[in-house]
Amino acid sequence: MSTIVETVSNDIIQALKNDQLTLPSLPEVALQVRDIAEQEDSTVAQLTQVISRDAALSARIIRVVNSPLLRAAQDVKGLPMAVSRLGINYTSNLAIGLAMEQMFQATSEMIEKRMRSLWQLTGQISSWASVIAAHTKLMPTDEAMLAGLIHRIGALPILTYAEERDDLIQDNITLGKIIDRLHGPLGTAILEKWEFSEGLAAVPKLYRKTDREILEPDCAGLITIANLVANKDQTTGWGSIDWQKVPMFKTFQLPMDRDAELWDELAEKVQAHKVGI
Template sequence: MSNLVETVSNDIIESLQNDQLTLPSLPEVALKVRDVAEKDDSTINDLTEIIARDAALSARIIRVVNSPLLRAPQEVKDLPMAISRLGMNYTSNLAIGLAMEQMFQATSDMIEKRMRALWQLTGHIASWCSVLAAHTKVLPPDEAMLAGLIHRLGALPILTYAEERDDLIQDNITLGKVIDRLHGPLGTAILEKWEFPVTLSSIPKTYRKLDRSPDSVDYAGLVTLANLIHNRKLDAGWGLKDWETIELFGLFNLPTDREDELYADLAERAEANYSALV
């Protein structure tokens, strides 16, 4: 098995270095939303016009506005009202993040199943990122949500690659090891290709570094904490990490006791937000 992991990993790395690996493109609606949001003279009406062309995306944005994360004082029933409440930046980040779900599709049933599981996982982490950002008030919840949605993006080209190899489709353990090894650098390569700012593009290759001691809070650290807290009750992986040794908790002023009642309270909001996102 280890030989197959090495062979596949080396093949993918070589393909990336030779520009032969197919990296996903940002969905068209996300590109248009970003273009509008980055123009100084754009208006809410301009953004509404772009998003309104995608009925499913419009409905999901309205659903998020009415979720516990934002706690609208009255129910939001239409897209213009939703975007007016969120503002340009929040709406654009939310729309870009939600539009990415279009990329989580495959022709193989086994790979499709993994794609769906991956999207659901990133949805959970994105929900925790939003909740933690809102609680700590140190980073904007909209970009925090986007940070969570992109942190495992590098798994997509690996899963696409696996569709062409029956040995990988049928070997979940080996495929999982390849994803674990390569999704970080591949994710950063994708986000750099999309011209995301370094504060976001560095997340995939950074968020698993538990010994980081950044001078100030950053999105990679928030994604790290979201993974730790979401998986705090597991008996494997993230669930086995020693929180007392992780300086990020202190940087974000969060308790290192995984049984702290704060996390039980925030978990309810995270779950409600997840239902709205995914």
């Protein structure tokens, strides 16, 4: 590993240990949505009122409800009907996930480009996770969607750190190596700070462990499979991994064959679902 990768990685790790690393805060609307969802006596009307203050978020939730994955016989035209159809928990997870997009912004053009690319990537994995969850019926689709959107959240503080260093902004390869090395533990630290559930908080640090053996389906395992399937036609990175050595396919009752017809069928649903995310 190059000296600069080692030095910067150690600096970031040390800053995290000393509480000197600025971790991103969950957007205000996401906090409000979660607070309402966690109250036992919360109502659809209360949740609708909070979400309706953000017109863009409201429109996207309606779009997701009308996507092929969730569409019912009658199209949803308003937020109250969308929240009623989804339910409080599903709407909460969806709103939290979608609200996080506003965090993927930077002042540097180069870092901004990386953040946009990162959000698009997590959106793709989120769509795959949602579609796979809907197919297997082994996990809630809203939890799968949220797991996909947060699995690389640990890259955000690294990119924010890089904005202060011209050498990193101009060196995509080095920056990429630092992100690969640190985004897992940083992501879990962020999600623990946000008080996410243990299963969701563990996703960033576990999803790249493709040989992990689990008895029951979990969020991290689903995101592992989503990354593998999304990149099954590639020859490097996720695409170079031997599916026969990934025991989680059996846990999720999914074929280990890259050429199985199921993946083409689900890919069509993913393309339609990405319109909402």
